[in-house]
Amino acid sequence: MMRRRTAGSLAGLTTGITLILLYAPLAIVVLFSFHETASLSLPFTGLSLRWYREVLGSPQFRSALTNSLIVASSVSCVTLVIGTMAAAALSRAPSKLRTPLAFLFFLPITLPGLFLGISLLVFFVRVNMNLSLVTVGIAHTVYVFPYFFLLAKVALDRVDPALEEAGADLGAGGWKVFRHVTLPQIWPVLAGAALLAFALSFDEFLITFFVVGPDSTLPLYVWSSLRRTVTPAINTVSTVLMALTIGMWVGAFTLIWIRGLRTPASRAYLEVSP
Amino acid sequence: MSDPRTFLSLDDVNHRYGSVPALTDVNLTVNEGEFVTLLGPSGCGKTTLLRIVAGFVPLTTGRISLDGQDIARVPAHRRPFNLVFQRPTLFPHLDVFGNVAFGLRMKRTPRQEILERVQGALALVRLEAFAHRRSDELSGGQMQRVCLARALVNRPRLLLLDEPLSALDRKIRLEMEAELRRLHRETGCAFLYVTHDQQEALAMSDRVVVLNEGRIEQVAPPAELYRSPSSAFAARFVDANVIPATVESNGEGAVSTVRIASQAFSIHQGQGTAAGPAWAVVRPEAIEVNAQVTTNGGSGLRGVVRDASFRGTVFVYEVEVDGLSNPIRAEIRSYQGDQPKVGADVWLSWRPEACVFIPIPEGGER
Numbered sequence: 001m002m003r004r005r006t007a008g009s010l011a012g013l014t015t016g017i018t019l020i021l022l023y024a025p026l027a028i029v030v031l032f033s034f035h036e037t038a039s040l041s042l043p044f045t046g047l048s049l050r051w052y053r054e055v056l057g058s059p060q061f062r063s064a065l066t067n068s069l070i071v072a073s074s075v076s077c078v079t080l081v082i083g084t085m086a087a088a089a090l091s092r093a094p095s096k097l098r099t100p101l102a103f104l105f106f107l108p109i110t111l112p113g114l115f116l117g118i119s120l121l122v123f124f125v126r127v128n129m130n131l132s133l134v135t136v137g138i139a140h141t142v143y144v145f146p147y148f149f150l151l152a153k154v155a156l157d158r159v160d161p162a163l164e165e166a167g168a169d170l171g172a173g174g175w176k177v178f179r180h181v182t183l184p185q186i187w188p189v190l191a192g193a194a195l196l197a198f199a200l201s202f203d204e205f206l207i208t209f210f211v212v213g214p215d216s217t218l219p220l221y222v223w224s225s226l227r228r229t230v231t232p233a234i235n236t237v238s239t240v241l242m243a244l245t246i247g248m249w250v251g252a253f254t255l256i257w258i259r260g261l262r263t264p265a266s267r268a269y270l271e272v273s274p
Numbered sequence: 275m276s277d278p279r280t281f282l283s284l285d286d287v288n289h290r291y292g293s294v295p296a297l298t299d300v301n302l303t304v305n306e307g308e309f310v311t312l313l314g315p316s317g318c319g320k321t322t323l324l325r326i327v328a329g330f331v332p333l334t335t336g337r338i339s340l341d342g343q344d345i346a347r348v349p350a351h352r353r354p355f356n357l358v359f360q361r362p363t364l365f366p367h368l369d370v371f372g373n374v375a376f377g378l379r380m381k382r383t384p385r386q387e388i389l390e391r392v393q394g395a396l397a398l399v400r401l402e403a404f405a406h407r408r409s410d411e412l413s414g415g416q417m418q419r420v421c422l423a424r425a426l427v428n429r430p431r432l433l434l435l436d437e438p439l440s441a442l443d444r445k446i447r448l449e450m451e452a453e454l455r456r457l458h459r460e461t462g463c464a465f466l467y468v469t470h471d472q473q474e475a476l477a478m479s480d481r482v483v484v485l486n487e488g489r490i491e492q493v494a495p496p497a498e499l500y501r502s503p504s505s506a507f508a509a510r511f512v513d514a515n516v517i518p519a520t521v522e523s524n525g526e527g528a529v530s531t532v533r534i535a536s537q538a539f540s541i542h543q544g545q546g547t548a549a550g551p552a553w554a555v556v557r558p559e560a561i562e563v564n565a566q567v568t569t570n571g572g573s574g575l576r577g578v579v580r581d582a583s584f585r586g587t588v589f590v591y592e593v594e595v596d597g598l599s600n601p602i603r604a605e606i607r608s609y610q611g612d613q614p615k616v617g618a619d620v621w622l623s624w625r626p627e628a629c630v631f632i633p634i635p636e637g638g639e640r
Contacts, residue, residue: 160363163365169330170377185367
């Protein structure tokens with residue numbers, strides 16, 4: 001009994017320390033974003049929205065935020081379309097080709113961001129593309145595609161192929177089957193994966209650093225303001241970035257897990273043992 | 275196309291999965307309003323044949339025609355047939371109404387007509403009250419009835435059924451058999467039904483097509499298949515005794531002799547067989563089991579009861595006969611007195627006309 005209690009409290013302690021290590025730095029950033037003075041260290045003297053006013057009023061911040069939103073939403077939309085098409089095509093590919101094709105689609109996930117950034121930069125220069133938000137968007141699409149594809153494939157694999165046959169049998173041609181049978185079963189996962197693509201693009205720094213032109217994105221803005229003077233404004237920018245990203249992840253998680261994958265898959269669910 | 279009511283015909287259909295032949299020289303017709311059953315063990319090609327008709331499996335060689343028109347290249351979604359699958363395939367994102375309305379919506383049927391026809395179809399399968407249930411709130415039997423309604427609402431020329439009862443409990447299965455017979459009567463739609471269950475096939479069909487290893491063994495109405503199977507395979511599939519025998523012709527007479535396990539029987543000419551080795555096919559319920567020598571106008575076979583089981587209306591006996599490798603199965607009505615016990619010596623006999631002879635082809639058993 002005694003031993004069990006000790007073990008329990010030890011586990012509790014470990015959990016507590018882990019959580020503190022994970023969240024304390026974040027909490028400090030958030031806390032100091034509301035600090036009334038320019039001091040970046042304790043003691044904490046009082047709350048104020050002064051840094052928020054300053055940051056949100058800054059034209060550089062606003063343009064970086066707008067750029068990031070434009071890039072992230074374009075990347076998200078483009079990935080949604082091509083990723084879904086790729087996953088749907090893969091599920092109809094000859095079975096011998098499926099594994100190698102899936103592997104090719106997943107492969108970029110293993111590449112280090114540094115490598116991806118440099119190789120894309122070299123590519124853009126070779127094809128004489130001016131570096132701009134367009135190149136950032138293309139680079140981000142390459143980067144987020146495998147993640148989206150992975151989730152879309154999982155969702156599609158859960159759809160019972162017999163339901164697609166039933167749809168065809170009831171008079172739906174190829175596209176109509178996808179639109180009226182497959183899509184209604186997988187859209188929460190697709191929407192969640194698109195949000196995830198948005199979040200991944202929104203706070204991407206390394207690849208962006210190589211392929212960005214004269215414009216700036218929010219992570220680049222954070223980085224460049226760190227190189228100048230460090231003020232509590234940096235905490236504010238980070239907090240905004242963090243809040244948006246966490247919001248996206250929570251949204252993505254809710255859609256993918258709660259609405260998508262936790263509901264019974266039609267394939268497994270309808271399996272009736274004879 | 276001899277029968278004017280024939281609307282679907284398959285001619286010389288062959289199909290291969292890689293190098294494995296799945297169907298060989300299949301010829302089949304379906305008449306308006308007919309209930310045709312494809313009967314055979316698993317792997318006999320019956321589901322492949324059904325899926326060729328549905329349009330899910332492309333035809334390798336042969337012809338499939340509807341009203342005389344070749345439909346081999348018509349895709350599944352344009353064929354006026356609907357399929358009920360082995361297990362329920364309800365769309366999980368739609369309720370019962372949405373599932374049944376699916377086919378009509380794909381054809382852009384007017385709203386009011388959809389409403390009426392879906393309600394009609396649900397009434398047909400007695401699920402009017404379930405229109406707004408989700409598919410996971412139904413039992414297995416109810417799901418299959420929704421699938422039936424979903425198919426029949428489209429008023430198909432032919433309803434295809436791929437072992438639709440095999441995933442259900444025995445009791446529900448019997449109810450659904452009756453339901454299917456009623457739906458067939460009430461809709462007048464032609465049914466093409468696939469099953470491995472001979473009871474189902476005999477109970478429901480107008481014609482039964484017995485398939486074995488991708489070939490058609492026999493096409494016959496249930497009673498004819500039951501009484502006079504034309505091959506040893508078909509006979510075994512409807513649970514008849516298939517006993518090796520030798521027919522000895524005695525010239526001109528109306529009666530010849532047949533030997534089973536070296537015992538002689540008399541048979542009437544016209545029970546249809548030439549002299550030589552043959553299968554004697556006897557229904558289990560046509561066999562009498564007696565403790566004394568009985569000949570019943572023919573002759574008797576002596577054997578030992580190896581197993582007896584009570585099945586309600588009948589006792590089923592497995593009787594071992596010297597010289598036969600398989601025991602003979604006999605069914606005796608259970609209300610008759612004096613049941614022999616396991617181990618008892620008995621005499622088996624049957625009326626000559628209860629036995630059908632099938633010549634054994636060259637090369638032995640098939």
